[in-house]
Structures are given as C-alpha cells and as structure tokens.
Amino acid sequence: MQTFTDIVRYRFVLENLVAKNLKALYRNMALGFFWSILNPLIMAVVLTAVQLKFFGARHDWPSMFLCALIPYNFFSYCLSGCAYSVTGNASLVTKVRFPRQILPVSVVLTNLVHFVIQSSLVVAALVFFGPVDPVTHAEIGVVGWQLLWLPVIVLLNIGLSLGLGLLVAGANVVYRDVQYTVESVMTVMFWLCPLVYDAGFELTKDGAAKGATYWLYFSNPLSALLDSYRRVLYHGTAPDLGVMALCVVITALLGVWGVRTFWKYEGRFADLL
Amino acid sequence: MATAIRFENVGKRFMVAHQRPFLAKELVRLVLQKPSTKDEFWALRGVNFEIGTGESVAILGTNGSGKSTTLALVAQTTTPTEGKVIVNGRIGPLLELGAGFHPDLTGYENIYLNASLLGLSRREVDAKLEKIIEYAGIGTFIDAPIQTYSTGMKARLGFSVIAHIDPDILLLDEVLAVGDGQFAQKCEATIRNFQKAGKTLCFVSHSPTQVMALCERAIWLYGGRVQAMGEASMVCERYQRFLDTGDLGAAPMAS
Numbered sequence: 287m288q289t290f291t292d293i294v295r296y297r298f299v300l301e302n303l304v305a306k307n308l309k310a311l312y313r314n315m316a317l318g319f320f321w322s323i324l325n326p327l328i329m330a331v332v333l334t335a336v337q338l339k340f341f342g343a344r345h346d347w348p349s350m351f352l353c354a355l356i357p358y359n360f361f362s363y364c365l366s367g368c369a370y371s372v373t374g375n376a377s378l379v380t381k382v383r384f385p386r387q388i389l390p391v392s393v394v395l396t397n398l399v400h401f402v403i404q405s406s407l408v409v410a411a412l413v414f415f416g417p418v419d420p421v422t423h424a425e426i427g428v429v430g431w432q433l434l435w436l437p438v439i440v441l442l443n444i445g446l447s448l449g450l451g452l453l454v455a456g457a458n459v460v461y462r463d464v465q466y467t468v469e470s471v472m473t474v475m476f477w478l479c480p481l482v483y484d485a486g487f488e489l490t491k492d493g494a495a496k497g498a499t500y501w502l503y504f505s506n507p508l509s510a511l512l513d514s515y516r517r518v519l520y521h522g523t524a525p526d527l528g529v530m531a532l533c534v535v536i537t538a539l540l541g542v543w544g545v546r547t548f549w550k551y552e553g554r555f556a557d558l559l
Numbered sequence: 560m561a562t563a564i565r566f567e568n569v570g571k572r573f574m575v576a577h578q579r580p581f582l583a584k585e586l587v588r589l590v591l592q593k594p595s596t597k598d599e600f601w602a603l604r605g606v607n608f609e610i611g612t613g614e615s616v617a618i619l620g621t622n623g624s625g626k627s628t629t630l631a632l633v634a635q636t637t638t639p640t641e642g643k644v645i646v647n648g649r650i651g652p653l654l655e656l657g658a659g660f661h662p663d664l665t666g667y668e669n670i671y672l673n674a675s676l677l678g679l680s681r682r683e684v685d686a687k688l689e690k691i692i693e694y695a696g697i698g699t700f701i702d703a704p705i706q707t708y709s710t711g712m713k714a715r716l717g718f719s720v721i722a723h724i725d726p727d728i729l730l731l732d733e734v735l736a737v738g739d740g741q742f743a744q745k746c747e748a749t750i751r752n753f754q755k756a757g758k759t760l761c762f763v764s765h766s767p768t769q770v771m772a773l774c775e776r777a778i779w780l781y782g783g784r785v786q787a788m789g790e791a792s793m794v795c796e797r798y799q800r801f802l803d804t805g806d807l808g809a810a811p812m813a814s
Contacts, residue, residue, distance in 0.1 A: 298679075298681050299675040299676055302672045302675045303672070306664060306668070309663070310663040313704070378659050379636065380636055380637075381659070382634070382636065382676050383634060384676055384678075461585070553637075557637055
C-alpha cells in the first residue's frame with residue numbers, strides 16, 4: 287500500500303520525470319514528436335506491402351495489424367524502458383532518497399503518452415482501411431457498445447506493463463542480463479503474439495472448438511490482450527471472456543511477483559549500483 | 560541539544576564478487592545449493608557518533624576509509640548491515656556535479672527536476688525559482704540545455720538548488736573546490752548563514768584546511784572505524800600527522 291501512497295506524495299517528482307523523459311527523447315531531433323508516429327507507420331507500411339504482395343492479405347490488413355502493434359509497442363517500450371530505469375539513474379539512486387518505484391512508474395506513464403499519440407494511427411487505419419468480413423467482404427461497423435471494453439483492456443495492458451516493468455527494473459540491478467533478455471523476449475513475442483496474423487480468428491475458424499492449443503496460446507497475457515484489442519477494434523465484437531479472465535488472473539500473479547521482486551532488491555539498489 | 564544524526568554501533572557490509580554474478584552460473588549454484596563465492600568487506604564497523612542539531616561536523620579520512628558510505632547512510636539511500644542510523648530532519652544532499660541533471664534539458668527544467676527530487680513541492684519551487692536562478696548567476700544560460708554549461712556553471716546551479724531547499728541537515732562532499740573564487744566565496748557565505756540559522760552541517764573532506772575553516776568538530780575515519788573524534792583542530796592535527804608520517808597515533812577510541 288505504501289507503494290502507492292508514496293507515489294501520490296511524490297507525484298510532482300513523477301510529473302517532472304515524465305516531462306524529462308518526453309522532452310529529452312525528442313529534443314535534438316528535427317522531427318520531434320513525429321518520430322513517435324513515424325516508427326510504427328513505417329513498420330505498418332512495409333509489412334502491409336509484404337502481406338499484400340506475398341501472402342494474399344486483404345486490403346484491411348493495416349487495421350488488423352495496427353490495432354495490435356500499437357499496444358504491443360506500448361508494452362515493449364515499457365519493459366525495455368523499465369529494465370534501464372533504475373540502473374540508468376544510478377547517480378540519483380545512490381545520492382537521493384526518494385521512492386524508487388517512481389522510476390519504472392515514470393517510464394510507464396511516459397510510454398502511455400506515446401501510446402495515446404500512436405493510437406491516432408489505429409483510428410486512421412480503421413477509417414481508411416475499414417475492416418471487412420472475411421467471407422462476405424461486407425464492411426464491418428466497429429463503432430458499437432463493445433468499445434466499452436476498451437478502457438478495461440487498456441487498464442489491463444497498463445497493469446501488465448507495470449507489473450513486469452517492476453520485475454525487470456528490480457532484477458536488472460542484480461543481473462544486468464535482464465535488459466538483454468527483455469530485448470530478445472520481445473523480439474520472440476512479436477512473432478509469437480497475434481500481430482501479423484489473427485490467432486484468435488484462425489484458431490476458432492469454421493466453428494473449431496477451443497482446445498488445448500487455444501488456451502495454451504492465450505495463457506500468454508500479451509497474446510490475450512492483443513487478441514482482445516483486435517476483437518473489439520477490428521472484429522467489432524466483445525473480447526473472449528474466458529481469455530480475458532485468464533489474462534486478469536495471470537496479470538495479477540505477474541504483478542504480485544513484480545512488486546515483490548522489486549521490494550526484495552529495493553533496499554540494496556544503492557549498494558549494487 | 561537535540562540529535563540530528565546518531566550512529567549506534569553501525570556496520571555496513573558489502574559483498575565483493577570478484578566477477579559480476581552471471582545468471583546461468585548463479586542458477587546452477589542455486590540448484591546445487593552451493594554457498595556463494597563472494598568475499599565480504601566491511602566498509603564501516605562499530606561506528607558510534609552523534610551530531611547534535613546546529614553542529615557542524617567534518618568527516619575526515621583518506622580514500623576508502625568509509626566517508627562516502629557514512630554519507631550514504633546519513634542520506635538514507637542505503638541501510639546499515641548492523642546497528643542503527645537515526646536522522647532527524649530534511650536532508651540536503653549535494654549531488655555530484657551534474658548528477659540528477661539531464662544534459663538535454665534546460666537549466667530551468669533541471670531546477671524543477673532536481674528540486675522535486677530533493678523533496679520540494681511545485682509551490683515551493685515556483686516561489687523560489689527566481690532566487691535560485693539569480694543565486695546561480697548563470698544569466699541567459701538558464702534557458703539553454705545543461706550540456707552547453709561549463710563544469711563550474713553546473714556546480715553553481717546544483718549548489719543554488721541545494722541552498723534554496725532549506726534543508727535541516729546539509730551534506731557537503733568536497734564542493735568548495737569547484738566554481739571560481741567569487742562563487743566559492745558565495746558558497747562559503749551561504750554555508751555560514753546556514754550555520755547561523757542553527758542548521759546541522761555534515762562536511763566530508765580529506766582536506767584539514769577546509770575542515771578547520773568550517774567545522775568545530777571532526778570525526779576521523781580509518782579503515783571503516785572511528786580513529787579519532789573531537790575538536791576539529793585536535794583531530795585535524797592528528798590526521799595531518801598521519802598524512803605526513805603514517806603515524807596513526809593513539810589506538811581507536813573505545814566506543
């Protein structure tokens with residue numbers, strides 16, 4: 287509980303850290319904040335071209351891809367940022383006493399700003415490359431009540447990023463291997479999670495039952511989240527409630543693990559840096 | 560006299576790994592339940608002292624004597640392995656040159672970042688901002704990124720923030736050497752005002768001259784233990800003799 291009251295008490299520090307992260311990132315660049323959008327945009331353009339040319343994708347592929355890519359980016363940036371958040375601020379951690387959890391929390395908040403900015407790409411994709419029904423090729427209207435799920439999914443996404451963020455932030459102080467492990471794991475996740483393919487749709491195609499493969503696949507909370515985003519934004523349906531429930535449980539467990547690990551090492555941060 | 564800082568039989572142990580722990584190797588070690596191969600090293604052991612509110616005390620010692628560890632314990636960025644550290648009041652640590660400053664942010668933005676980390680609220684920073692800028696005396700550079708600053712300018716800005724956060728206990732770590740003569744004088748005047756206001760000063764140094772100028776009492780650390788403690792002139796004299804001849808003098812005081 288103290289974790290959170292400390293954050294409230296130090297919110298001015300948090301504000302300044304987030305402002306620092308945002309300003310420092312793009313200050314010396316001619317394109318500034320535009321980079322935040324440019325990176326996923328290039329990714330989407332290139333992959334769309336490949337998909338259309340070689341994999342026979344439909345023209346709504348960008349909207350399918352982007353509504354998973356942007357949340358994936360948020361999670362990925364959070365994790366790699368958190369891994370460096372304590373070790374990269376060694377001079378502060380060893381000199382000033384302030385709640386250390388502010389460092390990973392500031393990373394998550396910073397990336398939340400990028401997430402909001404990048405979300406404009408999802409909206410643009412949904413407008414210009416509107417989803418079509420794979421069978422009838424009729425346009426699917428995605429504006430509906432199922433969008434009310436979005437805040438829940440975003441909150442889960444933030445929770446997962448923060449929980450695992452605390453884990454890697456703390457663990458990286460003891461084992462610097464963690465920061466490289468995070469990079470590798472996120473590369474694997476790009477292909478393992480439903481980004482360039484629609485796993486939720488493929489695994490239940492033609493009325494196939496949700497078997498062991500389905501549940502094993504979606505026991506990965508990131509896959510569960512990306513699929514939920516996609517169902518709500520691209521398929522215009524509610525997320526799979528079973529998958530969501532599983533995601534909540536696993537996110538909570540990972541969160542507890544993350545908070546515990548962080549506090550286990552927190553007292554030794556200054557000695558280890 | 561109220562206590563500002565008290566060390567009760569304080570010991571700080573560091574585990575010295577001769578190699579950084581390697582994850583795979585560590586995992587194998589954990590599975591096989593083998594003991595760790597790290598050596599222990601006591602940076603401080605059995606240290607007792609008390610600094611009263613309003614006192615100015617120097618901590619003297621050569622490199623590796625435990626000065627920085629003592630400072631870290633006072634700043635409460637680390638905890639003692641054994642014993643107890645009691646600190647009463649807001650601490651004003653002096654960040655190393657440029658530490659806590661982000662090179663890409665302007666001086667102005669860095670003031671906010673730095674002051675908030677040291678515990679000031681937005682209202683307090685807003686109120687003191689002009690004074691901080693004026694005191695630092697870096698002119699229009701306040702709107703330029705810190706990376707364009709000279710070392711001296713960074714130090715001036717850093718000291719200016721510390722001087723205005725109004726700490727109860729000021730920790731100083733060899734700062735007076737930086738900045739030009741004029742600014743050094745200003746620093747010293749600020750420290751004197753601070754002393755007059757009844758605040759506590761904890762000054763870490765290995766220069767007896769500076770210690771004599773600022774402090775009435777001194778603690779000499781040697782090998783993580785208190786070698787001498789008492790009136791600044793007496794401790795400095797013994798310390799100087801040690802520097803000149805290697806003579807440690809009387810045995811460490813029983814504590």
